[in-house]
Amino acid sequence: MKEDYNLHLEDSMIYRSLKQAKQNVEGSEIDQYAKLWDYCHELLSQNPGSTVKMSTIPQQEGPPIFHRLYICFDACKRGFKEGCRPMIGLDGCFLKGYFGGQLLTAVGGDANNHIFVIAYAVVDVENKDNWKWFLELLHEDLGDYTRHGWQFVSDMQKGLIPALQEVMPGVEHRFCVWHLWKNFCKMFKDKQLKDVVWVCAKSTTPQQFNTEMDKLKAMNKSAWDYLSKFPPNTWSRDYLF
Known part of the structure; x- marks a missing residue:
């Protein structure tokens, strides 16, 4: 801007302009949350056998607030059980969007040593309660860990280790x-x-x-x-x- 138009712009003005441009192109993130129920129903209608669970927090005034969302496609369930090693990697990371949150993931390894996504969830914070909720749904999708011999590897994620032992007592768990x-x-x-x-x-x-x-x-x-x-x-x- 300085070279082409001889204009000096403050950082705050550039930030506001980029934010507005992003909203014009991608739409409002607040409005997109209102479409999540439709998104979940569409996933289930187009992917029979999949698991899509979303929970919200009721409000006395106004619409409910998004709490957490779990997604495990039927093809991922079957693909992992039929063609991957019985080792499941668990991890969590920050989401850098406007509303933040955490992404929880469960991945496997296929015969080509490539990462195979099994399931993922978006939660408000990484803690024992959210990990337990995620692992309970994952256990339902993949079947009994003692019969299939599932094993887990992870970092020392917040609340993960006690949650895993509560959902699957005595399961084999290793550190990355x-x-x-x-x-x-x-x-x-x-x-x-x-x-x-x-x-x-x-x-x-x-x-x-x-x-x-x-x-x-x-x-x-x-x-x-x-x-x-x-x-x-x-x-x-x-x-x-």
């Missing part, structure tokens, strides 16, 4: 080593310490794992204390078989 390593790196910057984490994770025998952990303890007691909080069977290869 990548997330564990990233959290470890935030506290311990030494490259040698960072490398030891992967050596422990890739150990093929309990003896090798214990030897590497002893080396870590000699190098940095605090780093050893941190990793010792996680049971070896949740993140080390030698305890997975």
